[in-house]
Each structure stands twice: as structure tokens, then as C-alpha cells.
Amino acid sequence: MGSVTADNNGPEGVDRRDLIKRSAALGLISVPTMSFLSACASGGGGDSSAKDNEGTASKSNPFGVKKGSKLDVVIFKGGYGDDYAKQWEASFQKKWGVTSTHTGTQEITGKLQPRFNAGNPPDIVDDSGAQQIKVDVLNKNGQLLDLAEVLDAPSVDDPSKKVRDTVIPGTLDPGTFEGKVVALNYIYTVWGLWYSGKLFAEKGWEEPKTWADFLAICKDAKSQGIGGLAHQGKYPYYINVAIMDLIAKTGGLDAMKAIDNLDPKAFVGSEAAQAGVEAIYEVVEKGYLMPGTNGLTHTESQTRWNQYKAVFITSGSWLENEQLKTTPEDFDMKFLPMPVLPDSKLPFEAIRAGAGEPFIIPSKAKNLAGAKEFMRMMLSKEWSTSFAKAANSLTILQDGVDPSVKLRPGTQSTVEASKAAGDNTFRYMYVDWYSEMGAALEAASNELMAKRIQPKEWLKRAQAAVDKQAKDPASKKNRRD
Incomplete structure (x- = not known):
């Protein structure tokens, strides 16, 4: 963006x-x-x-x-x-x-x-x-x-x-x-998660390839007074990087294309979508979010992450240059593909690009x-x-x-x-094709991260956004095979 x-x-x-x-x-x-x-x-x-x-x-x-x-x-x-x-x-x-x-x-x-x-x-x-x-x-x-x-x-x-x-x-x-x-x-x-190589070395953590390993690091971090995951709360586009990556990696390219093609079961009725949003919500429920992250701008959250107040943050590969002024010299910034849920159709190495x-x-x-x-x-x-x-x-x-x-x-x-x-590699097109739908998905994620709605309601709102977009005659001109 x-x-x-x-x-x-x-x-x-x-x-x-x-x-x-x-x-x-x-x-x-x-x-x-x-x-x-x-x-x-x-x-x-x-x-x-x-x-x-x-x-x-x-x-x-x-x-x-x-x-x-x-x-x-x-x-x-x-x-x-x-x-x-x-x-x-x-x-x-x-x-x-x-x-x-x-x-x-x-x-x-x-x-x-x-x-x-x-x-x-x-x-x-x-x-x-x-x-x-x-x-x-x-x-x-x-x-x-x-x-x-x-x-x-x-x-x-x-x-x-x-x-x-x-x-x-x-x-x-x-x-x-x-x-x-x-x-x-x-x-x-490229889009995904980011972490500090220095912090990982100090804590003895290894790069998590599964969602279970990711949650284990978040749990350990919380016990030491460190947030597990930071996100740019005022701009829920960023947390949707995590949600949508999990959906694509869990359900494969078909799950991604179902969303871009405005499928009537893109979200409601999609096991991959349900698994992805529930995985993110588990981070919220277990208190692994960096305190206050829901109310911060992207640079505010990213700066606190640079101060080791959180282990992971979601972003695209502009992050390093964006944070040049606030990143410690020895921070050792690292990119991480989204860790996978059980039975994911795409491997850990798969990335949105x-x-x-x-x-x-x-x-x-x-x-x-x-x-x-x-x-x-x-x-x-x-x-x-x-x-x-x-x-x-x-x-x-x-x-x-x-x-x-x-x-x-x-x-x-x-x-x-x-x-x-x-x-x-994979890449969603709805962000470019359907800005109104994208905004609706972000609004739902904002409510989810604040615990004002549950995953089931998120799926319902996301599907409603898809169905609304599908009624626009112009939408029929965009399709992925």
C-alpha cells in the first residue's frame, strides 16, 4: 500500500x-x-x-x-x-x-x-x-x-x-x-511476518515454521513481558496480511481464487477461511498481542517493535526502509513466511509476492x-x-x-x-480490483482484533462483502482461472 x-x-x-x-x-x-x-x-x-x-x-x-x-x-x-x-x-x-x-x-x-x-x-x-x-x-x-x-x-x-x-x-x-x-x-x-534476529538469538528461539511453534514463541514472550504479535491497528490492512496468507496457505490457490472470483462460499463454507481467522483470533484470545497495538498507527506499532516490545509484526518488504531511523544498528531484521496450520496445501516456504x-x-x-x-x-x-x-x-x-x-x-x-x-508464490487480486470489498474486510478485522466480534461473525461479514461486490456487473469482467 x-x-x-x-x-x-x-x-x-x-x-x-x-x-x-x-x-x-x-x-x-x-x-x-x-x-x-x-x-x-x-x-x-x-x-x-x-x-x-x-x-x-x-x-x-x-x-x-x-x-x-x-x-x-x-x-x-x-x-x-x-x-x-x-x-x-x-x-x-x-x-x-x-x-x-x-x-x-x-x-x-x-x-x-x-x-x-x-x-x-x-x-x-x-x-x-x-x-x-x-x-x-x-x-x-x-x-x-x-x-x-x-x-x-x-x-x-x-x-x-x-x-x-x-x-x-x-x-x-x-x-x-x-x-x-x-x-x-x-x-x-513480498509480504509476511518480521522479527529481530538479535532478539531470537538472545532468547534461543528458532524460526517457527508451524503455527503451533509460532504460538509457543508468543507464549514464551508473554511470560517475559514481551508482546507476541504487533500489528498496525489503525490500518487493519496489515493484520489481513496474516489472515489472508493463512487462508491461501491452508486452502491453496483455490481458496485464494475463490475470494478473488467472489465465490458464494469464499468465506462462509470455506474450511481454510475458518481455520485462518480462528488462528489469528487465538492470538487475541490468549493475550499474545502487544499491548495497545490495536490503537496504533503503522509507524507507532513498528517503532515499538523496533524497541523489542513485540516479537513479530506483519508487513510488506518496504518495512526495513520505512523504519531506518528507528531500527537499532544491531537489530538484524528478518523476514518470515507465514507459519503453516496443520494440513496446509502450500508449504511453509510459500509467500505472497x-x-x-x-x-x-x-x-x-x-x-x-x-x-x-x-x-x-x-x-x-x-x-x-x-x-x-x-x-x-x-x-x-x-x-x-x-x-x-x-x-x-x-x-x-x-x-x-x-x-x-x-x-x-501467490497474490490476491481483490485488493486491486475491489477497494470497497477490501475496506469491508479490513473493518471486520478491526472488530475481530478488538474482540468485538468472533471468527464466525468475521466470516459472515467477509462473505457479505463478497456477495455485495458480486452484484456489481463490472465484477464479472475480472476473473482468475
Whole structure:
């Protein structure tokens, strides 16, 4: 979610060529929120003023970038910061003579919804974080450019290849709606649990591979005055990482696809869903949550975790970079795939992985030529490596980062986990396809973690959210086989 409201990032190392070929990596995801863009739709192609920013197209300038034009860039300033984008903009100006207006913010909806409504959006947007304007809503309102022209353009590094042929397979899927790619999810992310290698060494704990072993560590921690599990209570997207991972690993890909495909038995009637939510609720019932975690923001919970007030926390691989300022030097951050319940169909090594941090080009952008070229250059090795150095995370570009760039401990562990997972990766699509449904699932989880509802009620509310979404005719256009 990008991460969530505030910050997100992670690091690197290892032979990146082998790493990316194996689809090992990390990144960020956009986080569903309770608010949605309720605005007037304004479809169609670019604004007529975009014509004023068009130069002459050529082989080396496929979109006709006009020297002296201006580019309006808005970046979610979360865990990845926005320094990487400033470096990109400086590079873009040097090459094309195009100056940029740069806005780094966490308030994407607050700053941009009025502009979209007025038909005066920026040229390119990193649309992420808790205040993200939902991509599915923007798309439904006809406010996003079909990125086919960018993806079918020649690669900056190898003009004999199309841009779309240079990205890790499957990474365009989250931004694809009704067969059109309208968002470029730029960062390759893994999600799961995290812990301190230093704390584990001090306590003599071993990495838990089963849920029973996980609970045993939580119990031991509680006896020593340490929380077992912290979560970012004000943003229940994070605890849903644990719940939904358990469902997918227990029931296999069929259980995951049932949710994405809005199956009438996605939750109620699903043994995997019941097992997953009951497992999380056991943590709540036994008092293994870090005290106060339900009322904290993501950075507040994560900072207390950095202070050894909890053993585990759920997050995506932006966590390490997001917490650079508060993580002790010897913390030794580690990534952990979700431990498995008995008779799980997917192995412990299986992880949720895929592309996050959606970049969009509004259909009414004033400098469409500049925006399209900017996105094309994002998928160059130069800009991909620049991002890795500044934000400590990998991009969706294959062989996209100089192998000499070194990874931090947490990011290194995600690399190793990704290699161990191999083909055992999975990725939910409902988060991208159905923001309203995602928000309803989060609201139910918020009630569950506060012990205001029981697992049976959670399943009932989750199924109601699925059934409601299934009634939307547009939902029939999205399906996983």
C-alpha cells in the first residue's frame, strides 16, 4: 500500500541478476481505506492543452517529448521517500530539457481528488498509501490513461524489445482492469511476518515454521513481558496480511481464487477461511498481542517493535526502509513466511509476492508525451538502479539493478525467502480490483482484533462483502482461472 499512511521501503544485495530472474524481491502495496473517490467522472483522452506539449516524435523520441515543456509529478512520500523521484526528474530534465513540478505527499486523495474532479490532474502520480485514490474508482470514471502505448514502446535499454517484455512476468496484472493496463505497479514486494534476529538469538528461539511453534514463541514472550504479535491497528490492512496468507496457505490457490472470483462460499463454507481467522483470533484470545497495538498507527506499532516490545509484526518488504531511523544498528531484521496450520496445501516456504506501488498517468494530463516518456524511462536499468540505491528495494524490471548494490539484512532475508519459495508464490487480486470489498474486510478485522466480534461473525461479514461486490456487473469482467 505503498505501505500505508506514512512510509515504506526496503534494501538489497546478492546477485541481483539471479535474484530478479527468480522473481525474488520486495516492495510495497497500496492500502485499501475507508474512503473512496466519489467524484465526477470525466473520461476520454487527454486534455486539448496536451497538444501544446507535444513535440516531434522520432525513433529516439517515440512520444514526441517537447523540450521546454513542464511535467507535474506527484509522489507518495511513504516508506520509500521521494528522493528517488527527484533524481529521476533531474535525469529527465538533463536528457529532455523538461522541468518538473515535484510534490511529495502522503495526502494523495486530499491533494489530488479536487484536481481530478476539476479536470486538472497532474501528469504522473505515484498513487499509493492510506490516502490513495483507488485505482479501480479512477478507472471506472474514465480518468486513467491506457498504458498500452508505453508498454508497446521500445525499451530504453534494448530498442529491439518492447517495454512490456522487460518486466517480471505477472507484474502488470495488478494494474490490469478489463484487459487494459491502467496502473504500473513498479515495486516487487513480498509480504509476511518480521522479527529481530538479535532478539531470537538472545532468547534461543528458532524460526517457527508451524503455527503451533509460532504460538509457543508468543507464549514464551508473554511470560517475559514481551508482546507476541504487533500489528498496525489503525490500518487493519496489515493484520489481513496474516489472515489472508493463512487462508491461501491452508486452502491453496483455490481458496485464494475463490475470494478473488467472489465465490458464494469464499468465506462462509470455506474450511481454510475458518481455520485462518480462528488462528489469528487465538492470538487475541490468549493475550499474545502487544499491548495497545490495536490503537496504533503503522509507524507507532513498528517503532515499538523496533524497541523489542513485540516479537513479530506483519508487513510488506518496504518495512526495513520505512523504519531506518528507528531500527537499532544491531537489530538484524528478518523476514518470515507465514507459519503453516496443520494440513496446509502450500508449504511453509510459500509467500505472497508481487508488484505494488501503482504509478498512473491521468487521461487528462496536460503533458501526456512527457508523462509517457517518464514512465518508459522508469523501466530503464539506469532509473531502476537509481531507485534501488535511494529506496532500498527492487523494481519489476528484469535484470534491472546493478548487482554491485548491496542489500540490508531485512531485504537480504526477503531475497533468500523468495529464492526458497521458488514457484510457490501467490497474490490476491481483490485488493486491486475491489477497494470497497477490501475496506469491508479490513473493518471486520478491526472488530475481530478488538474482540468485538468472533471468527464466525468475521466470516459472515467477509462473505457479505463478497456477495455485495458480486452484484456489481463490472465484477464479472475480472476473473482468475
